[in-house]
Amino acid sequence: MRISNIKLNNFRRFTDFEIRDIPETAKLIVLAGPNGSGKSSLFDAFLLRYREDSQYGWNPDLKYYNKSDKDKEINYLLDRVEINTHSNQKLTKGTVYIRTAYRNDHEFSTNELRKQGEVLDNQRLSRLIEPDATVAINYQRLASNATEDILVNEDSSTTIGDYRKKLIGEVSEPLQRIFHDLVFVGVGNPFIDGSFQFDKGNSRNFDYKNLSGGEKAAFDLILDFVIKRRSYPEAIYCIDEPEMHMNTKLQGKLLEELVGLLPKNSQLWIASHSIGMMRKAREMYDENPSSVAFIDFGGQDFDQAVVLKPAKPTQAFWHGVMEVALDDLxxxxxxxxxxxxxxxxxxxxxxxxxxxxxxxxxxxxxxxxxxxxxxxxxxxxxxxxxxxxxxxxxxxxxxxxxxxxxxxxxxxxxxxxxxxxxxxxxxxxxxxxxxxxxxxxxxxxxxxxxxxxxxxxxxxxxxxxxxxxxxxxxxxxxxxxxxxxxxxxxxxxxxxxxxxxxxxxxxxxxxxxxxxxxxxxxxxxxxxxxxx
Structure with a gap:
């Protein structure tokens, strides 16, 4: 699934807003612009439309969604959010997956396993201001699925070593390409202080809580993509500020891995003002211009009617990115x-x-x-x-x-x-x-x-x-x-x-x-x- 155009009226930051001419070939969409310019508001529109079209229901907080108090008298909120796809599909269940900027599982451990329900039956988020900690949940999902696989699903000829590689390989390989000395080794013992385990240098089997902020941020997104992409095979993936807690060089590496993990017919939207993310997106654009689209939110007056189209990463665009990322520097x-x-x-x-x-x-x-x-x-x-x-x-x-x-x-x-x-x-x-x-x-x-x-x-x-x-x-x-x-x-x-x-x-x-x-x-x- 790929987005073709978006129209919003009197919705959060926007009075009369449209994004059009998004090419169907674009696998990565980069929303650029300063804080407060409306990037997260756009993701709120995605989430609202998705929850309604998928019959999850939505948070009726009109003070959050409406641009002003007068808007609730104009017309029905959902009539003011129009999102179209190239395939003319609605945003039905399994077509939109969103991560907010509030991703923070600083530590966790468990002494029991609880079987997790189907991914698509657990739609936790309803607004972009909500906390979005998933590492502990994904631990339970990975460990409980592993137990079921070993007892029921896996072929009897598979060795424990082979299964362990299969279980963690999809996460460990991209993680090690970002952090060369960090090795994801397993899920530990879920019945005694269970947590994700890692090797680094001479340290062996240390817990998730001992990772740096940047290592946790990258591990969280990679693990989440590996687990969720089976349930979202043709979807719009949205990440608000994926660069959180990471230095410039690692930001670009992370973006490259996330695009690599994206299912074939899916599309990744990121809202960022990170130099590392922008530079890597520019490299991808240079390699294949039709695969990346930049939407520049900078310098717009969203109290007026605004139409945005994919912008070429020209010198003027890049200078704007630098101003946002570095301010006076x-x-x-x-x-x-x-x-x-x-x-x-x-x-x-x-x-x-x-x-x-x-x-x-x-x-x-x-x-x-x-x-x-x-x-x-x-x-x-x-x-x-x-x-x-x-x-x-x-x-x-x-x-x-x-x-x-x-x-x-x-x-x-x-x-x-x-x-x-x-x-x-x-x-x-x-x-x-x-x-x-x-x-x-x-x-x-x-x-x-x-x-x-x-x-x-x-x-x-x-x-x-x-x-x-x-x-x-x-x-x-x-x-x-x-x-x-x-x-x-x-x-x-x-x-x-x-x-x-x-x-x-x-x-x-x-x-x-x-x-x-x-x-x-x-x-x-x-x-x-x-x-x-």
Missing amino acids: ATLIAPSQIVICEGNPKGSIAGKNTGHDAEIYNKIFSEEIPDALFISAGNSKEIQNDFIGLATVLPQIATGIKTRRLIDRDEHHIEDVEDFKSQDIMVLSRRHLECYLYDDEVLTKLCYEENKPEAINNLIEFKRQAINRVVERGHPEDDIKKAAGEIYESIIKLKIIQKSGNDNKAFERRVLSKLITPGMNTYRILKEDIFN
Whole structure:
């Protein structure tokens, strides 16, 4: 089962809210955004709709569900929660499993076994504010099932050792991939201080209560998935803040294991503002973009009508994640690579056009290469000589950062270009950035984007005439920068776009930079020029 769209009206955080266009291929849905932005409220909607459609019944606490006191007079609560699936199924019994953020079994032990009922007959949660401790319950379920298996169900040829491996293997293997020195060894003696048992280093058979907070958190979710997935084979799994008590590196490992444990036709929704979870989700997205969807709750006014769609993890999205996760420390997070390019640096006397080239490059590559940051640092000579020392200093203050310098082709001879590349100075294959911005492919796309395809031929002809006039003034025919002003005036004259900016520089930053996207030949050439 996979969710296709969601509509909520006057429900908890939301006045008029919709999530749409969730692809059926998405196995992982990541809800990103700050605390209080409504992520848990969405899970409450899932749980409410599920309990009703499955006939479990729901908690009639209207003060909890309604956005305000007036809402109870508007219409029936359940009419304001609509959740649709790609298979057009209702959320019937066994199709939704939710864990709240209040998962805390700090210790437990037992001296008796109690047979547990069917998983689907025990729907404990009704709201996302409720405690959700399951480790002790899952111990009883695992141990009592094991007793029944040994006495009744298991083949007589199975040895105790083989059965023990079968019993704990599904949990121990993913747990050990997260914590290499932690080994889950069994359920102990359920009749004498029974508890889960572990080995670590020289310590043997120590109890669950001796695990660290992070180890308990990971063990809880992995154990729960292994036990519950048999009862929820095609379901929506939701976990509120799965990263609780874990460091960044382990968060990513845990997410990878949970997605791996997910039944084939199921979907995992997580609400998180964890760097580790987000980074691992981004890696999964890069590997298979159709399998992961990011829903960004940040910067929204949910007192108004809001429609959200899956967001691409661009540089702007990632910066938002950093701000939420690290608050003021976000500005200290360095990208993995910095490209020092031509253009007047920020703070120089160039005024409104400072950082012009860098701003354009950042917009062009923000989607596909969000961990790259372009910085304008002077003219070609200043870049070549690292005049203000960026290429030298940055790797020293941010370990692991890679810097490269980028200059325009201009009149450089091919031998000079090869020499520059040997110094890790990249050279554009065209004269300058404007050659890419005003490429025929980009101008054609502009006309289509603005619903003016009939203007394409005229615009290309105006561009050709502008270049001819540049040549007549004694400049090379590929000096598009000299013709940029006239091409811009032609665009205005042809009324191709209404809000174009005050001049051609602003137009290049605000409009043309957004038109060069992956899949275009212009983009491919520019990417090869810079990132080799």
